[in-house]
Structures are given as C-alpha cells and as structure tokens.
Amino acid sequence: MTMFLDVPVTGFTGNKLDRADELRRDPAAIIGLRGRSDARWLVLDKLNPVVRPGGVGGETPAILWAYRSDVPHDALTIFLGMDGDSPRFAAAAPADELVADFGGKVLDARAAGALLPAHEAAIVAQARSIIDWHQRHGFCAVCGGPTVLAKAGYARQCTACKAEHFPRVDPVVIMLAVRQDHALIGRQPRFPKGFLSALAGFVEPGESLEEAVRRELWEEAGITCGRVQYLASQPWPFPSSLMIAAFAESETFEVRLDQDELEEVRWVTKDEVRAALAGSGDFLAPPPMAIAHTLLKAWIESGD
Amino acid sequence: MTMFLDVPVTGFTGNKLDRADELRRDPAAIIGLRGRSDARWLVLDKLNPVVRPGGVGGETPAILWAYRSDVPHDALTIFLGMDGDSPRFAAAAPADELVADFGGKVLDARAAGALLPAHEAAIVAQARSIIDWHQRHGFCAVCGGPTVLAKAGYARQCTACKAEHFPRVDPVVIMLAVRQDHALIGRQPRFPKGFLSALAGFVEPGESLEEAVRRELWEEAGITCGRVQYLASQPWPFPSSLMIAAFAESETFEVRLDQDELEEVRWVTKDEVRAALAGSGDFLAPPPMAIAHTLLKAWIESGD
Numbered sequence: 001m002t003m004f005l006d007v008p009v010t011g012f013t014g015n016k017l018d019r020a021d022e023l024r025r026d027p028a029a030i031i032g033l034r035g036r037s038d039a040r041w042l043v044l045d046k047l048n049p050v051v052r053p054g055g056v057g058g059e060t061p062a063i064l065w066a067y068r069s070d071v072p073h074d075a076l077t078i079f080l081g082m083d084g085d086s087p088r089f090a091a092a093a094p095a096d097e098l099v100a101d102f103g104g105k106v107l108d109a110r111a112a113g114a115l116l117p118a119h120e121a122a123i124v125a126q127a128r129s130i131i132d133w134h135q136r137h138g139f140c141a142v143c144g145g146p147t148v149l150a151k152a153g154y155a156r157q158c159t160a161c162k163a164e165h166f167p168r169v170d171p172v173v174i175m176l177a178v179r180q181d182h183a184l185i186g187r188q189p190r191f192p193k194g195f196l197s198a199l200a201g202f203v204e205p206g207e208s209l210e211e212a213v214r215r216e217l218w219e220e221a222g223i224t225c226g227r228v229q230y231l232a233s234q235p236w237p238f239p240s241s242l243m244i245a246a247f248a249e250s251e252t253f254e255v256r257l258d259q260d261e262l263e264e265v266r267w268v269t270k271d272e273v274r275a276a277l278a279g280s281g282d283f284l285a286p287p288p289m290a291i292a293h294t295l296l297k298a299w300i301e302s303g304d
Numbered sequence: 305m306t307m308f309l310d311v312p313v314t315g316f317t318g319n320k321l322d323r324a325d326e327l328r329r330d331p332a333a334i335i336g337l338r339g340r341s342d343a344r345w346l347v348l349d350k351l352n353p354v355v356r357p358g359g360v361g362g363e364t365p366a367i368l369w370a371y372r373s374d375v376p377h378d379a380l381t382i383f384l385g386m387d388g389d390s391p392r393f394a395a396a397a398p399a400d401e402l403v404a405d406f407g408g409k410v411l412d413a414r415a416a417g418a419l420l421p422a423h424e425a426a427i428v429a430q431a432r433s434i435i436d437w438h439q440r441h442g443f444c445a446v447c448g449g450p451t452v453l454a455k456a457g458y459a460r461q462c463t464a465c466k467a468e469h470f471p472r473v474d475p476v477v478i479m480l481a482v483r484q485d486h487a488l489i490g491r492q493p494r495f496p497k498g499f500l501s502a503l504a505g506f507v508e509p510g511e512s513l514e515e516a517v518r519r520e521l522w523e524e525a526g527i528t529c530g531r532v533q534y535l536a537s538q539p540w541p542f543p544s545s546l547m548i549a550a551f552a553e554s555e556t557f558e559v560r561l562d563q564d565e566l567e568e569v570r571w572v573t574k575d576e577v578r579a580a581l582a583g584s585g586d587f588l589a590p591p592p593m594a595i596a597h598t599l600l601k602a603w604i605e606s607g608d
Contacts, residue, residue: 003482003606004531004553013512021523022562126510133509137445141469144443144450154508165445169507171475171546178307203473204458205437205544206430208317209537219325227308230534233513240509242475247307258326302307 008298010234010243011113011289015122017081017088024152030079033087040065040088042080042127045095045106049124051116053105061112063120064104070097078130078153080123090127092135109237113289121289122235129240130154133167136239141165172241173212174200176295177225177250183273183299184221184250185283186265195284196266196276198245198292213248221265222256225249231298234291245291247299270300312602314538314547315417315593319426321385321392328456334383337391344369344392346384346431349399349410353428355420357409365416367424368408374401382434382457384427394431396439413541417593425593426539433544434458437471440543445469476545477516478504480599481529481554487577487603488525488554489587490569499588500570500580502549502596517552525569526560529553535602538595549595551603574604 023029033039043050043066054061065088071077075091082088098104109128113121130153137156140147145160156165176198177184185196201216203209210228217223225248234243255265266283268276273296275281286292327333337343347354347370358365369392375381379395386392402408413432417425434457441460444451449464460469480502481488489500505520507513514532521527529552538547559569570587572580577600579585590596 003551004533007514007532007534010512012510013515015510015515019508019519022564025564122510126508129509139443139445139448141441141443141445141451144448146448147445166474166506167509168472169475169509170470171473202470203546204323204430205433205471205473206316206319206426206539206541208314208539209546209548210311211317211319215323228311229308230311235510235512237510242507242513244513249308260326260329 008232008294009118010232010291010294011118012122012125012235012237014118015126016119017083017123019081021154024079024154027152030152033079034068034089036087038086039068040086041068041071041077042066042088042090042123043071043093043095043098044090044127044131045093047128047132048106048109049112049127050095050098050104051107051112052103054115060117061105061107061115062117063123064098064102066098070101076131076134076149078127078134078149080126088123090131092131114287125235125237128237129169129235130167132237132239137165168240170241171203171209172200172236172243173203173209173216173246174198174243174292174295175213175217175228175246175248176299177217177221177223177248178299179250179253179267181269182253182267183296184223184255184265184267186221186262188261189263192284195286196264197286197290198295199262199265200243200292209244209246213246217248217250220258220261222258223254224251226251232291232294234294236291243291245295247295273300312536312598313422314536314595314598315422316426316429316539316541318422319430320423321387321427323385325458328383328458334456337383338372338393340391342390343372344390345372345375345381346370346392346394346427347375347397347399347402348394348431348435349397351432351436352410352413353416353431354399354402354408355411355416356407358419364421365409365411365419366421367427368402368406370402374405380435380438380453382431382438382453384430392427394435396435418591429539429541432541433473433539434471436541436543441469472544474545475507475513476504476540476547477507477513477520477550478502478547478596478599479517479521479532479550479552480603481521481525481527481552482603483554483557483571485573486557486571487600488527488559488569488571490525490566492565493567496588499590500568501590501594502599503566503569504547504596507548513548513550517550521552521554524562524565526562527558528555530555536595536598538598540595547595549599551599577604
C-alpha cells in the first residue's frame with residue numbers, strides 16, 4: 001500500500017479561514033466578534049456574492065468585504081471564521097448600497113467559482129450553502145413549529161419542540177467508467193448543446209461510495225462495474241453538494257441509456273478528451289472549476 | 305498513477321437488492337409489486353429489525369421476511385428493491401405478531417450489523433436510515449405544512465407548498481493521523497471504558513473531504529496535517545451517516561485536546577494496534593463492522 005498519493009486541487013477548495021468552531025458554541029463571544037472594528041461581512045444578494053469587479057488594469061475580482069454598518073442589522077448572518085485575528089461573517093442582504101457606495105457588483109455564484117481567487121471562491125461556497133439552507137428551513141421537520149438560527153449559523157432550533165437541525169451536505173458521486181482505452185461520458189438534457197461530462201448522482205442511504213458509483217452507472221448507462229477508485233472531492237454549493245470523484249472499471253462497452261436522466265452517452269479516447277480540454281475537440285468539456293474536469297485530466301495523464 | 309487499488313470490504317455494505325429506482329417513479333407499478341405473492345417485508349420495530357434468531361444448531365440469525373398479511377396495512381412502508389424477480393419492502397410496525405406467530409425476535413440494529421449476514425445487515429441499514437428519516441420529517445421545513453411519503457419512500461412532499469424533500473445522507477470523515485510509526489486514536493466521553501478509536505466528525509458545507517479531515521484533526525487534537533489519503537467508505541445507519549475513512553500525514557506529535565469532544569488521545573504503534581485488534585492489547589479496539597477497524601487493520605498491514 002502506497003499510503004499517500006497527491007490529491008488533485010479542485011474548485012471551491014482552499015478556504016484559509018479558521019472556522020473556529022469552539023466560538024460558535026459561545027453566543028457572547030460571537031456578539032463580541034461582531035462588534036470588533038476589524039470584523040468584515042461577505043454579502044450575498046439572492047445567494048450571489050457582492051464583489052469588487054476586476055479592473056481594466058487586469059486585476060481579478062475579489063470579495064467586497066463590507067463593514068458592519070453596511071449590512072442591515074436584521075440580516076440573516078452566519079459566522080464564517082477567523083482570517084488570522086479578524087472575524088469574518090456572511091449575511092443575506094440586498095446589494096444596492098454596496099453597489100452604489102463602493103462600486104460593488106453582484107457576481108453569479110457559478111461565475112465566482114471561476115473568477116475569484118480560489119480561497120475566496122471557497123468562502124463563497126461555505127456562505128452560500130449555509131445561508132441557502134437557513135432560508136429553506138424556517139420550520140421544524142419534526143413538529144412544524146418555527147425555527148431560529150443557532151450556533152452562529154451552524155444549526156437551527158425549533159422554538160416549539162426544541163429539536164436541533166443541522167445544515168445538509170449531500171454527497172454526490174461523479175465518475176468515469178473506464179474500459180481499455182476508453183472512458184464513458186454523457187449529457188443530461190439540461191446541459192448546453194455539445195456539452196458532455198462525467199456521470200453523477202446522489203448517494204442514497206445505506207450504501208458506500210463505491211456501491212453508489214456502481215448503482216448510478218447501472219441505472220444511468222446499464223453497465224456493470226468492478227473496482228472503484230477514489231480520486232478527489234469538492235464542495236459544490238448548488239445548493240450544498242459534496243462531489244466525490246472516482247473511476248470505475250467497466251465490464252462492458254454495451255450501454256443502455258436511462259432516457260429520463262441522459263440524452264446520450266459516449267465512449268471517448270484520451271486523444272478526444274485531450275482535444276476537448278484544449279477547446280478544440282468535438283464536444284464541450286467541463287471547465288476547470290468542476291471536478292469532472294479534474295477527473296478527465298487525471299485520466300488522460302494516467303498510465304492506464 | 306495506479307488506477308485501481310482494492311478497497312477493503314466494510315460493514316453494512318454488500319446489499320444485493322437491485323434498488324430499481326425507475327419503479328419508484330411509477331406508483332401503479334409499486335401497487336402492483338405490493339400485491340405480488342412473492343413480495344416480502346422487512347419489519348422494523350422502533351428502528352430495530354425483526355429477525356429469525358440463530359438456532360442452537362449454530363445457524364446465524366437472518367431477516368424474518370414477512371408476508372404482506374403480517375404487516376399492518378397502514379404501516380409506513382418503503383420499497384427496498386428487487387431480489388431477483390421478487391419485490392422487497394420495509395415497514396415500521398410493532399413486532400408482536402411476528403414474534404408470537406413466527407418465532408421472530410427484535411434485534412438491536414447495531415447488533416444486526418455484527419450478527420446478520422453482510423448483505424442482510426446492509427438491507428437493514430438502508431431500511432433503518434430511510435424509515436427514521438420519514439419518522440422525523442412529517443412537516444415541511446420550507447412552510448411548516450404536513451408532508452406525505454412520495455416516490456415509494458425516497459422523498460416526501462409537502463401537502464401545502466408542494467416542496468419535495470429527500471432523505472439525508474450525512475457525510476462523516478473518520479481518520480487516522482499518522483506520523484513515523486505512530487497513529488493517533490482517541491476516546492469520546494460516551495465511549496465504553498478502555499475503548500479507543502479513530503477520530504471523526506461531520507463534513508461541513510463548503511469543504512472537501514480532505515479539508516474536513518484536516519479541520520477535524522485541528523479542532524479535536526490541535527494537529528496540522530498535510531496529505532490525506534482516502535481508504536474506504538461505509539453507510540452507518542445511526543441515523544444516516546456515510547463514513548469516509550482516510551489517513552492523514554501529521555506534521556507533529558504535539559497534541560492539544562478539545563475536551564468537549566475527546567477525553568484522551570494517544571499515539572499508538574502498530575504492535576499496540578495489532579494486540580488490541582487481537583483482543584489482547586491495553587485498549588479496546590473498534591469491532592470489524594466499524595470502519596475504524598478497517599482503518600486500523602489497513603494501517604498495520606501497510607508498508608509505511
């Protein structure tokens with residue numbers, strides 16, 4: 001067993017904040033942090049981050065870190081963590097004032113994944129997933145009572161039955177079935193024209209990642225697979241997935257399409273993938289921020 | 305890159321049912337399957353499976369597959385999948401009748417993980433996680449309205465706002481930090497006396513698995529880690545975790561305990577772990593059904 005292999009770097013990772021979870025349990029400490037002059041807020045307007053746009057001089061966009069006075073005092077707020085000694089929060093609020101007073105711009109969250117520095121895109125992912133969860137969990141699934149934000153944003157508590165609820169993280173497997181010199185990619189009906197990517201699906205209760213990979217490939221493409229090899233993982237804040245990328249050994253080339261899920265599947269060669277990743281292939285490949293890109297790249301670089 | 309390594313077999317895996325997800329979308333098909341003479345039910349009484357107990361002749365316990373007539377017609381029921389051509393369901397119901405009429409026994413679900421054949425323990429995991437989720441999600445988190453079971457058990461739908469909700473799968477990282485010839489294990493206050501295991505924690509929104517591993521080791525033991533290596537995964541139906549096991553390269557031996565989470569951490573050698581797994585060590589090791597056991601075993605067998 002070679003114990004440690006290098007795991008490829010994936011989009012939306014590289015968050016440098018210390019999440020400082022011990023502070024979440026301490027409401028007085030959080031109030032203190034909010035009052036600090038070096039505290040800053042990431043504002044999400046309809047789940048999209050407010051940024052300083054990239055300039056004509058070629059500088060890249062960056063999060064517009066707002067002061068407390070620029071954020072409505074009743075905005076839904078979560079604690080992100082500490083940037084060195086400085087507290088960082090995120091709030092859901094309209095961007096109007098930040099746009100007018102500071103030249104801020106609302107950046108689509110997917111575009112943020114591609115355009116912001118990696119460690120800032122990762123902060124956007126953290127903030128977006130948690131705020132979205134709060135906005136869709138105002139009531140208690142156990143009793144139907146109203147819930148309130150708790151633990152600085154990392155829980156909600158029911159005001160009626162006192163049940164605690166925690167943010168969801170939904171594991172998704174995304175995989176390349178491989179056989180001889182070919183890998184299987186496909187297109188969902190919602191994909192842009194010409195776009196093909198790795199197959200994917202949610203992990204279900206009562207299965208391992210490896211079993212989920214085999215089940216999804218069986219359901220969507222009708223192929224049976226043997227061994228499964230983990231490659232890397234990535235948070236995907238639409239709304240709160242954890243993408244887990246793997247290869248699977250297909251036992252066949254023969255496919256049977258689930259036409260509810262996929263419009264087409266195709267066995268491609270490394271040369272075809274190499275061309276597509278370079279932008280000159282006969283299909284559109286996923287962009288670098290998507291772990292499907294990481295999978296395809298790792299495959300063409302592999303010796304197998 | 306060696307593309308495929310063998311992944312160790314873990315507890316609660318090996319489910320041989322075809323989950324046949326295409327049938328879930330077809331209520332008429334599910335009604336037809338329920339009426340079939342070869343349909344069978346796994347009954348969970350307070351989330352514990354009803355089994356045929358192991359006999360004096362040494363046979364192992366097995367799921368008591370009940371007939372439809374043995375299950376209350378209004379019991380919460382989910383579709384498990386197909387065993388070859390035969391439909392399999394699970395229902396939440398009192399075990400009294402199955403105990404009285406068929407010699408059934410309610411087996412603690414954790415014990416089921418150790419005592420049932422692997423592929424049956426995996427079915428119990430699937431049924432337990434999904435039924436538990438239904439029982440705690442009678443109301444809509446979006447609007448507070450009542451929800452009803454949908455998609456043969458793989459969703460709930462709000463009767464008021466029509467929002468759809470899906471069963472949770474909560475990813476958990478469980479890991480051994482390793483350094484030179486040592487690995488780090490610890491004990492939570494709730495563990496039995498003398499019991500030590502791998503450190504673990506829930507993955508949070510906006511982080512990769514590798515980042516979650518490093519964050520948890522930092523929070524709980526105060527160690528910084530470099531590379532992280534995935535090993536294997538396991539469903540853990542208490543209530544609905546997906547355990548993801550990994551090794552992490554620790555950069556230090558010096559630890560700082562989070563005393564809310566851990567009572568003790570200890571750097572152990574391979575000889576100490578070998579003895580503990582054999583039942584003759586100076587600590588109690590996790591049992592084979594737990595992926596922490598798989599991690600410890602893989603470590604002592606590794607060349608590193």
